[in-house]
Amino acid sequence: MLHLPAKRFLQILVTLLFFLGSTGLAYAFPSASTNYKIDSELGVFGGEKNSTNYRLTDTGGGFAVGFSNSTNYLSCTGFQCQLSQVPSITLSLSTNTINLGTLTTGAVNTDSHTVSVTTNIGGYTTRVYSDGTLRRSGGADIDAVGDGAVSAGAEEYGIATSQSGQDITQDTSCGSAAYNASGLTTSQQSVASKAGPTYTAESTTICYAASRSGLTAAGNYQQIVYFVTTGSF
Secondary structure, eight states: OEEOOOOOOOOOOOOOOOOBTTBOOOOBOOEEOSSOEEOOOBSSEEEEEEOSSOEEEEEESOSSOEEEEOSSOEEEESHHHHHHOOOOEEEEESOSOOOOOOOOTTOOEEEEEEEEEEESSSEEEEEEEESSSEEOTTSOEEOBOOSSBOOTTSOEEEEEESSSSSSSOBOSSTTSTTOBOBOOOSSOEEEEEESSOOSSOEEEEEEEEEEOOTTSOOSOOBOOEEEEEEEEO
16 A cells, blocks of 8 residues: 655746837846756746736746756756746555465565655655554464564564665565564654655665464464655655
């Protein structure tokens, strides 16, 4: 289940042309943010107008305005282009079902999927939480890992991320020892993040690992895992 807060903006851009005889009007309108500053945009006209009942920003006669991009950059030129870019973020999972198979006392079972995020302006953080323990009907559950790794012969369950610097521990060799893992809780923990935009999808591998002891009750165990991605716009 995904919770993706989204904002949509409808912006109507109105361009008005005024001519008086043969005299041309030229205005400069500065624009800036934390990461850039444009001292002025010079064209036929441009600027901000307002009264009690309306507020209008306009520009005209700009050169090479609009969006352009490649694998490594995204360019938005022209005052209205800078003004009208709407933040967006997408999240996708390679699969929404994890199957850890039949647990034994002699091995650690694993499965994985990828979480992919795309943003067009700022960065993002993806967090994970669960609806409770990995459990079966009747009350039995498998203990969340508490020592940083899932070990064969012990009753343990947890997840890991391929990214470093997250609340959930990193494991770049999913399916192989030492089965690094953190316990899932009902509180959100980060599994992936990036400070800047991801114009092409950035994928993070989430690895699940579980093992059982001789005292673990037989049965089918289930858990719901939630991923929440928020943008830093």
